[in-house]
Amino acid sequence: MSVLALTRATASLGGRTVLDRVDLSVAAGELVAVVGPNGAGKSSAIRALAGLLPLNGGDARLGGEGVAALSPRERASRVAYLPQERHIAWNLPAIELAALGAPFLQAADARAQAQAALDEVEAGHLADRGVAEMSGGERARVLLARALATGAGGLLVDEPIAGLDPDAQLMVLERLHARARAGQAVLVSLHDLALAARFADRVVVLHQAGVVADAAPMEALSPDVMARVFGLAGRWVDGPDGPLLAAGRRQLAG
Template sequence: MSAALELRGLTVTRRDRRVLEGVSFGAERGEMLGLVGPNGAGKTTLLRAALGLQRREGGEVWLGGAPLERLSDARRAFLAAYLPQERRVAWNMPAEDVVALGAVGLPAHQALAVARECLEQLEVGALARRGVLDMSGGERARVLLARLLATGAPLLVADEPAAGLDPEAQMLILERLRARARAGAAVVVTSHDLALAARACDRIAVLHSGALAALGAPRDALSPKVLATVFGLEGALVDAPGGLVLSARRLTAQRTPASVDGMAEASVAPRAGEPYA
């Protein structure tokens, strides 16, 4: 079976600046691929170019086994769906109507049924009739992800779907995307939370200054060497009871004790004899 997404030598230039340089990789159906990299590495540009939303100077993009150029708008929408990082919604439409926008081509009542089902999956079914502008940022992020899921596309591309959310919501969102991958979709997701990405994804692609710096299983792709050269971190992904965590500090600032795993493992239970507040 052909890959859901295949990039070959993808090159993008913006305002005379080379943003992506010969990036090649693919995403198979049934796989969740994490795209990580520092700010400005070219993650969003890569996603947009991969979907034809951004002009590219060189390279090829194949969606569902066909070159992107040969796909009609409708066919492309059938093969791939996109959740942009931007969460602005212009009008205060009810959540279920917004999610139903994802189910293009279905009759209205069926689209609405799909929308409610997707909202349930993201545990915001009770908010189906609430206007999206009357929601918290976290609620809206779930609604927009539900819109992505409602497309039922074989390739789901989500740009920072979990950014700015509380830990439980972040985990829920990546869990739901992962469930879609298990159900046979290819999922490509960007994240700045390396541990979260490493835990949820089958493979990680690391982008650095517009080029692919590493690609492989999370631990291999996010090796101490990659953490140092790409992210400027001294440390490693380490096992913890809840899954992989990132234990690292900034390479230059010696005094920063940024031991994330220490925080993750810190007890939130009250000490013996201390009453719950």
């Protein structure tokens, strides 16, 4: 059974359709990357699964139960959500912010789980530093640690590597991949197609609010899909650490 699932999901924002009969699922032990151009519906799909975007039609389920029927506490116990935005209102120490990801534990246990999550994303040395005093990359690590500290069966992660240096991008995706291998269901939105191909078990390609491909990375990101969805003339080549994308802008006729 899928831990995370959208079935024929339809949603709109401001009169614009942002999800159009989207089918998407993630099983335990699986990392699925959702990719697509800006405005394709990636964040909307993740928000719908988090219970933050009401559906006009179709269904969103966590662990087989409808998201709309779950209380906020039940949703929080089943799935962790990391949004794109990294704004933090208060200058909390990193350890306290990360501990907010484990609200159902006793304070000491939540703090221990938060420290373990900070260590996991190589930010343990930031535990006592205020998040407002950090760089954007450091803050991104702390926010990821907050999501990891939940221990929920599902992880919804929206553009976690945006603005990070290459080494940090690889570290984040390695950690998410490890979480999937440990049994969590991980759904992550990405813009980097090569990294999606390298780390994901499956890639879901969204375009104009609908799914145009859902398959193993090299199949989902075929030359035809890259041309039609991303406007790229691309092909995949073998690299020392995984597939590499050789691509350029597609030349339009006329």
